[in-house]
Amino acid sequence: MMQIIDKYFPNLTDVQKQQFEQLGTLYGDWNSKINVISRKDIDNLYEHHVLHSLAIAEAIRFKAGTRVLDIGTGGGFPGIPLAIMFPDCQFKLIDGTGKKVRVAQEVANAIGLKNVVAEHLRGEDEKEKFDFVVSRAVMPLPDLIKMVCKNISKEQRNALPNGIITLKGGNLDDELKSFRKIADVMPIAEWFDEEWFKEKNVIYIPC
Numbered sequence: 001m002m003q004i005i006d007k008y009f010p011n012l013t014d015v016q017k018q019q020f021e022q023l024g025t026l027y028g029d030w031n032s033k034i035n036v037i038s039r040k041d042i043d044n045l046y047e048h049h050v051l052h053s054l055a056i057a058e059a060i061r062f063k064a065g066t067r068v069l070d071i072g073t074g075g076g077f078p079g080i081p082l083a084i085m086f087p088d089c090q091f092k093l094i095d096g097t098g099k100k101v102r103v104a105q106e107v108a109n110a111i112g113l114k115n116v117v118a119e120h121l122r123g124e125d126e127k128e129k130f131d132f133v134v135s136r137a138v139m140p141l142p143d144l145i146k147m148v149c150k151n152i153s154k155e156q157r158n159a160l161p162n163g164i165i166t167l168k169g170g171n172l173d174d175e176l177k178s179f180r181k182i183a184d185v186m187p188i189a190e191w192f193d194e195e196w197f198k199e200k201n202v203i204y205i206p207c
Helices: 003-008 014-033 039-059 079-085 098-110 141-151 173-179
Strands: 067-071 090-095 116-120 132-136 163-169 184-187 200-206
Touching: 003 039, 014 039, 014 079, 014 098, 039 079, 039 132, 039 163, 039 200, 067 079, 067 141, 079 090, 079 098, 079 116, 090 098, 098 116, 132 141, 141 163, 141 173, 141 200
Parallel strands: 067 090, 067 132, 090 116, 132 163
Antiparallel strands: 163 200, 184 200
16 A cells, blocks of 8 residues: 555655555544545555645645645645645645544644644635645635635745646536636646546646
8 A cells, every 4th residue: 555655655764654654553543433435446545645645745836834724624644745745835724524633633633734724714714824825626726716816825835826736527618718818727637647646636726
């Protein structure tokens, strides 16, 4: 399971490796109580959820001190894998489903992440400012942009200007229509060679 993470991220610290390793057992246990990940997909946790989340780490290496909001995190994706990868950044994970947020916080606590706060909150109600908002196919892009641009800080600390970074699959022509000139669509297959990533992208939109 962990081999797929080692394959693409060979320079992890021992602490990071242990944290990634623990995710399998923790999500397996939680999933038997609360359906956080589809039951038939839990066996693909590392490829379809952990590595998929880490595609964002291929698109941008967040500088220390970066603040990131994960909107519609569910049980903690992409937020928890990114928080392991970037221990010097702060992550806030929000979701409208309380029991899923609880799983995200419990998993973060269990693996010793000090840079994660999970809160039961809808995106409309989030008032804080962040450098980036990340998400995984939570809603159509125009809706996401309308909802979260208010949360993007004007203060820049990364080479990439602050904005939204989202994981999306399939045909995005309609969703991207209004954002063609500013959106950067990065095919995940350029980084990860597993078949599952063929039609999947990281989309960055400055805000």
